[in-house]
Amino acid sequence: MVATTTQLADFTSAVVGKDGVVSGLILPNSSAHQFDPSAKNLLDVGDAQALVANGAGLEPWLQDLMDAGAFSGDLVVASDGIVLQEGGHDHADEHAGEEAATEEEHAGEEKAAQDPHVWTAPQNAIAMVNNIARGLSDVRPDLADAFEKNAAAYVEKLTLLDTWATEAFASVAPEKRLLITNHDALGYFVDAYGITYVGSIMPSLDDNAEPSAQEIDALIERIKQEGAVAVFSESTLSDKLATTIAREAQVAVYSGDDALYADSLGPEGTDGATYLGATIHNVTVLVTAWGGTVPPLPAGLSS
Structure with a gap:
């Protein structure tokens, strides 16, 4: 197989x-x-x-x-x-007025794409x-x-896993569940647990995309306006831009061992070597960053 x-x-x-x-x-x-x-x-x-x-x-x-x-x-x-969801998520709509005409057309094309x-x-x-x-x-x-x-x-x-994650996120007030990541890879996860996608560094379903200076500036402003407390890098991508944006927005950045697993699992020996482990890691990092309480793992997941 x-x-x-x-x-x-x-x-x-x-x-x-x-x-x-x-x-x-x-x-x-x-x-x-x-x-x-x-x-x-x-x-x-x-x-x-x-x-x-x-x-x-x-x-x-x-x-x-x-x-x-x-x-x-x-x-x-x-x-x-x-x-399937449409790509781009709500943050593209909320700030469409900030984009130039050509960028609005691109955002519309991206939103029409299906999120895989x-x-x-x-x-x-x-x-x-x-x-x-x-x-x-x-x-x-x-x-x-x-x-x-x-x-x-x-x-x-x-x-x-789903029940445990639901309990973990319930310890965080909905208005504090504010997510900023490298690219639009966690749309289904966001919807499953009542998380608000403030924005992504690469506003695209494809992690090959390159953000413009205008898009980066707009994201920094959104982070400040929404009151987000952190930017979360992804394990498959460089954390350079995430670190820069977090510094400019004066919020924390989660990267390295604390990066989220999205497009890929991690190698053997890491928290994200399995789907169960990767999801537990992601939930733990997010809930901790947002000031919530991570419940103990049920017996069926802790073994």
């Missing part, structure tokens, strides 16, 4: 358990937006019985990859059935795990019972 992203490799491994080997194409702390397949990736794809992809436009290179690797297995699209970062909300992760289990059961019907059992056990953990 081959999975495109680090999150999907983690989900697929949970479903497969001891009954298969899962290879991930994208390395930890790397982005799907910047993926360039290696010769080994092509060989892995060519040998795979199934290829698990996110879909929703996250992997525009997917068809070329399958063609180059002579993939002849089954494609499992984990985001099937999930209602569906996994960031645990409820969506549950849907993805169930999609993966069904898809792999079609590939290996002899293992369908095992896949279903493994998926159910993992879904229990995701449900505990």
Whole structure:
């Protein structure tokens, strides 16, 4: 089995358990937006019985990859059935008047794009795990019972995770849940937990985008106006701009070991090596920064 992203490799491994080997194409702390397949990736794809992809436009290179690797297995699209959000989030609308005409047109195009970062909300992760289990059961019907059992056990953990995160964010007043990140990667997470997306350094779904000086100045002003207390960098991206913006806005910056996991999980040995660990890390960093109380982990997540 081959999975495109680090999150999907983690989900697929949970479903497969001891009954298969899962290879991930994208390395930890790397982005799907910047993926360039290696010769080994092509060989892995060519040998795979199934290829698990996110879909929703996250992997525009997917068809070329399958063609180059002579993939002849089954494609499992984990985001099937999930209602997609439009990209750009509300902060683009709130300040459209500050943009020049051409920038307004660009923002409109970005908002019309569908946000592929569906996994960031645990409820969506549950849907993805169930999609993966069904898809792999079609590939290996002899293992369908095992896949279903493994998926159910993992879904229990995701449900505990969602409940715990909801409790953690409830300790922070809604008006204090103000998020500024590198790019628009946490839209589903934001909506799941009543967080306000004040803005992003790169107001784009793609982490290759470059903000203009005007966009940076506008973000600094929004941070001051909204009363946000921190800027949160992401693990896959440089924290240089986040640090500069935080300094200019006179707020804290969370980076390095405290950076959020968004586009990718982290390497082995880090808090974000798994989806469960990455989400626990993100919730802990955010709730702590906003002055809330992080509840103890339930037994099903602490082991």
